[in-house]
Structure formats: structure tokens, C-alpha cells
Amino acid sequence: MxxxxxxxxxxxxxxxxxxxxxxxxxxxxxxxxxxxxxxxxxxxDGVITGRVALLDPAKVNAKVTAFVAITTNQHTEDWLKKFADVIRDFPEVVEFYRMAGQVDYLLRVTVPDIAAYDAFYKRLIAKIDITDVSTTFAMEQIKYTTELPLSYVVPEKPKAD
Amino acid sequence: MxxxxxxxxxxxxxxxxxxxxxxxxxxxxxxxxxxxxxxxxxxxDGVITGRVALLDPAKVNAKVTAFVAITTNQHTEDWLKKFADVIRDFPEVVEFYRMAGQVDYLLRVTVPDIAAYDAFYKRLIAKIDITDVSTTFAMEQIKYTTELPLSYVVPEKPKAD
DNA sequence: CGGAATGAGGAATTTTATTCCCTTTGAAAG
DNA sequence: CTTTCAAAGGGAATAAAATTCCTCATTCCG
CATH class of the missing domain: 1.10.10.10 (Winged helix-like DNA-binding domain superfamily/Winged helix DNA-binding domain)
Structure with a gap:
């Protein structure tokens, strides 16, 4: 392909x-x-999903990145759907994963400062019932790229046999 | 501005x-x-840092995301510089943060499968001296966006006073 | 009341994207 | 072996978009 x-x-x-x-x-x-x-x-074919402009986080007041590890005792399909919808609507949440292991979900959140994070956090827990939340802050973004590694793409052979 | x-x-x-x-x-x-x-x-002004094409991870064989939490007992300026340079060179590492709290560094790594992650991991520890590494896998990427929230951008007033 | 700076807009120009049509190559059928 | 067809490539014309150039308001000092 x-x-x-x-x-x-x-x-x-x-x-x-x-x-x-x-x-x-x-x-x-x-x-x-x-x-x-x-x-x-x-x-x-959907290999290229879009073309976007990237912004400098500092210039748009998004200097602080927080990782939010969420654990819950709710594990129904319905709950997840509702939860996902709520989370998705927060523009501060730029990444959102369902995890294997201890933590159930992991968010990457982008805000101007700790105070704004706190405000975000309050809005978050007001909307959803979470058992346990643990936040860690990034001090520095050493690397951030949207480039996926292409070394794992198996190129089609021009010929077969 | x-x-x-x-x-x-x-x-x-x-x-x-x-x-x-x-x-x-x-x-x-x-x-x-x-x-x-x-x-x-x-x-x-550097507000817009670039324009890039985004790819579908599944289509380029980047289906697995791993978060790698790294703790070290090395804390010199030199060590960090060397460490950062090594990490940056891995195309599988798409994000790399220096953290506050227990964990010193956090990586987001993109690979096709667990086996490829293991191979990456071996290459990683072969290159750098790390005290403690803890990997968690994402089962599902529920949200991923390059859009930073603009609600925190303070718009300049057309006039002052 | 002058400008001088700032921001906006229309139209010309240049650069790119897109389309159209033709050529090449290679493999499969006869 | 040819013939035929499909997949890829390429050149040149066309359409669309970006970029430039010049002009027009508005505002703010002096």
C-alpha cells in the first residue's frame, strides 16, 4: 500500500x-x-488525516502541562462513554488515554499556570465521579513532535514471489 | 499582541x-x-511555529503508545544534556518531559506492538544509565489533538485607558 | 489644522495546485 | 512471442490561491 x-x-x-x-x-x-x-x-485512504498549524505554547499562554492519572471504580460501558464525552469537551485536555495497569485513564492537560490547573480540576470533578485523581506537573517540555516514526511502515515490495 | x-x-x-x-x-x-x-x-512572531500533516497512527503501524516514567540518580547539567540528546534522537519518542515529583522524566513512545517496544527499550537502556524505568501501555487513545486551548489567550483591548 | 502611522481593502501578479491527455512499463492472456 | 491492459509517470494547460502593490480611511499627536 x-x-x-x-x-x-x-x-x-x-x-x-x-x-x-x-x-x-x-x-x-x-x-x-x-x-x-x-x-x-x-x-x-486516511493515511494523512489533516494538516494543521502548530502554535508555540508559551505564546498562547499554555505554559504548564499536567498529567492527570485517574482511577475509578466505575467500569461500565455507559460510564466510560459519558466520561469520555465530558473529558473530550475540555479544550485543556489535549490527550486522553485509557491505560493498562493501575491507572485507568491518563490525561495530558494544558493550562497557563497552577491556579488555572486548579480551576480546571474543580470543573472536572464537578462533572464526573472519579475515585482517585493524581496530578503530576511537567517542568519542561524537552521534546514534542507530531511526527510519527515511519521506520515501522513496511514498504510494499515492487515485485512479489 | x-x-x-x-x-x-x-x-x-x-x-x-x-x-x-x-x-x-x-x-x-x-x-x-x-x-x-x-x-x-x-x-x-513565532506564535505559529509550523504547519504539518498529521497521520493516522494505525495506518503507519504506530498502534501502541507507551508511557515511560524514568527515575535517575544522575542530576548534573551534563548528564541531562547528554540524556536529552540521546532521547531526542529516537523517533519513537514523540514527547519527552522533565517532571516534578517522584518521576524525573516522562516519555511518550510510539511503536507498532509490545515486541517493538521491548526492542526500543533495550536500545534505550543500552545507551543511557537509568536507575529506574517504569512503563505503562495505553489501551486506547480516546483523544489526541494538537489544538491548544485559546481561551487563556488574553486578547488585547482595541483601546486602553 | 496638517501629516504620520496604522489598519484595511481592491486589483494585479506570481506561485501552486489541479486537470487533461499522452507515454512508458510490466505482467498476463492468447 | 505478440497483444492487451492496467498501473505509473510525465508535460503542458488551466484554475485557484498566495503574495505584492498601491490606495483609502482613521486616529493620534504636534
Whole structure:
């Protein structure tokens, strides 16, 4: 499905999606038309899910990241659905995982400062019934990237047998 | 610095940066030129740090997310620098935080499966001296967004006094 | 009451994306 | 071996979008 050329295209677009198709083509050794068609196809196929602008957290007053580990004794399907819907609606929650192990859910929350986190926390527990919440703050974001590793993408062989 | 209109522009671009400037202008009540200039300025000012394509993790064989909590007894400036450099070079590490509290560092790691995680883990500990590592796996990514909340951006008043 | 700065807009220009149509390649059928 | 078809690629025309250029209001000092 995805061959070596596609992978190189994805690598470029993951880093910077403003590079013109003609330039991408040049870098991967294709002319613009086939390169453009490959990109289109990957968008249709849902490999590329979107193109977004990234902002500097400091510049938009999102300097503090908190990780919130949630444990609950509620484990019904319905509860999870409601819980997920509530959480999803908080724009401060930028990531939300259901976990294996001790912790049931993990949130990454983005706020300007500890006070704002506290306000968020109060709004959160007002809305949902949680057994146990444990918050840890990040002091520094050393790395953050939206680029997924492409080394695990198995490129299709040009030929089989 | 950032006024209400800028904030609305950012909101649009955070969601989808392929929207034409003319259309953005229409939505925020500006013609294309001033809208374009505002976007340029926010890029120059570093508010917008880039535009990237997002990929479907499942489609690029990045189905498993692991959170790796690292504790160390090394706390020198030099060690951190070397550690950070090593970690940063792993494409599987998509996020990397220095934490407050018990855990010193937290990584989010993206791999195809548990076996690949194990291979990553071996490569990791081969390269750096870590006292304690604790890994938790995410069963499900319920929410993931690159959109930072803009509600905390204090819009400049058009006038003062 | 002048400008001078700031912000906005229309229209021309340039750059890119997109489409159309044709060529090449390679494998399978006959 | 040819023939045929499908998949990929490419060049050139066209459409759309970004970018530039110039002009027009408004406001704020001096």
C-alpha cells in the first residue's frame, strides 16, 4: 500500500506541509503530477488525516502541562462513554488515554499556570465521579513532535514471489 | 499582541491549515490582504511555529503508545544534556518531559506492538544509565489533538485607558 | 489644522495546485 | 512471442490561491 516513495513524501509532509508538491516531487524523484496523485491517495485512504498549524505554547499562554492519572471504580460501558464525552469537551485536555495497569485513564492537560490547573480540576470533578485523581506537573517540555516514526511502515515490495 | 480576530484565525488554522486565506478572512470578517498579513505576522512572531500533516497512527503501524516514567540518580547539567540528546534522537519518542515529583522524566513512545517496544527499550537502556524505568501501555487513545486551548489567550483591548 | 502611522481593502501578479491527455512499463492472456 | 491492459509517470494547460502593490480611511499627536 505505502511504498518507499510514499514514505518519503509522508516524512516531508509530517515535518512541513507547506512544501510545494513540485518541490516534494523533486526531492523524491517524481514529477509533480504523480507526486500530487500519491498525496491525494494517501489523504483519501486516511493515511494523512489533516494538516494543521502548530502554535508555540508559551505564546498562547499554555505554559504548564499536567498529567492527570485517574482511577475509578466505575467500569461500565455507559460510564466510560459519558466520561469520555465530558473529558473530550475540555479544550485543556489535549490527550486522553485509557491505560493498562493501575491507572485507568491518563490525561495530558494544558493550562497557563497552577491556579488555572486548579480551576480546571474543580470543573472536572464537578462533572464526573472519579475515585482517585493524581496530578503530576511537567517542568519542561524537552521534546514534542507530531511526527510519527515511519521506520515501522513496511514498504510494499515492487515485485512479489 | 494577539487580539480577538487573531485568536479566531488561530483557532481555524489549528484545526485545518488548508483553509484559504480568503475564506478565513470571510469567516473572521476581514478581506484577504489584512487577514494574510495577520497570519504572516503571527508566523514571524513565532506564535505559529509550523504547519504539518498529521497521520493516522494505525495506518503507519504506530498502534501502541507507551508511557515511560524514568527515575535517575544522575542530576548534573551534563548528564541531562547528554540524556536529552540521546532521547531526542529516537523517533519513537514523540514527547519527552522533565517532571516534578517522584518521576524525573516522562516519555511518550510510539511503536507498532509490545515486541517493538521491548526492542526500543533495550536500545534505550543500552545507551543511557537509568536507575529506574517504569512503563505503562495505553489501551486506547480516546483523544489526541494538537489544538491548544485559546481561551487563556488574553486578547488585547482595541483601546486602553 | 496638517501629516504620520496604522489598519484595511481592491486589483494585479506570481506561485501552486489541479486537470487533461499522452507515454512508458510490466505482467498476463492468447 | 505478440497483444492487451492496467498501473505509473510525465508535460503542458488551466484554475485557484498566495503574495505584492498601491490606495483609502482613521486616529493620534504636534
Amino acid at each position: 505505502i511504498d518507499r516513495i510514499d514514505r518519503r513524501i509522508l516524512s516531508i509532509l509530517q515535518e512541513d506541509c507547506t512544501v510545494p508538491v513540485a518541490e516534494i516531487g523533486r526531492r523524491v524523484g517524481l514529477s509533480t503530477t504523480p507526486c500530487w496523485r500519491r498525496i491525494q491517495k494517501m489523504e483519501e | 494577539i487580539d480577538r480576530i487573531d485568536r479566531r484565525i488561530l483557532s481555524i488554522l489549528q484545526e485545518d491549515c488548508t483553509v484559504p486565506v480568503a475564506e478565513i478572512g470571510r469567516r473572521v470578517g476581514l478581506s484577504t490582504t489584512p487577514c494574510w498579513r495577520r497570519i504572516q505576522k503571527m508566523e514571524e
